Amino acid sequence: MAPDIWWTAATPGGQSHSMDVRIQCLCIDSPDPAKIASFWEEALGWRRTFDEPDEVCLEPPEGSPEDGVAPDLLFLRVPEDKAVKNRLHLDLRPKDQAAEVARLESLGARRADIGQGAEVTWIVLADPDGNEFCVLRPLARGDKDG
Numbered sequence: 001m002a003p004d005i006w007w008t009a010a011t012p013g014g015q016s017h018s019m020d021v022r023i024q025c026l027c028i029d030s031p032d033p034a035k036i037a038s039f040w041e042e043a044l045g046w047r048r049t050f051d052e053p054d055e056v057c058l059e060p061p062e063g064s065p066e067d068g069v070a071p072d073l074l075f076l077r078v079p080e081d082k083a084v085k086n087r088l089h090l091d092l093r094p095k096d097q098a099a100e101v102a103r104l105e106s107l108g109a110r111r112a113d114i115g116q117g118a119e120v121t122w123i124v125l126a127d128p129d130g131n132e133f134c135v136l137r138p139l140a141r142g143d144k145d146g
Contacts, residue, residue, distance in 0.1 A: 030076070101125065105125070111123070
């Protein structure tokens, strides 16, 4: 069981109050949840903790720093294919951007052009369902994670 997570947040008026809510999962619609979950399971090295025909859940490796902290990925069956650009996407931060892009492409990801331009430091890919995600450059010394 994950520990209770409490946050202190400031209101626009500057008052602090505790937050006892967190994001549990990011839900991703797919006509084939098992297939797309397999891509992300391999891409992230996460574990499958729930597996039914209409719903598959991935969680970080048990005991890892992300376990119980990072939101789960929940793949849900829907009848339609993806039709437009995502309004929410994942950003991955690898140690070696070029090697990670090559690895993800070998798993079935493809490069995607969403109008990002050539001057950006990230690479946009799409998973086998067409969901866009970004592969960021590694953090340099002194960079803040974020």
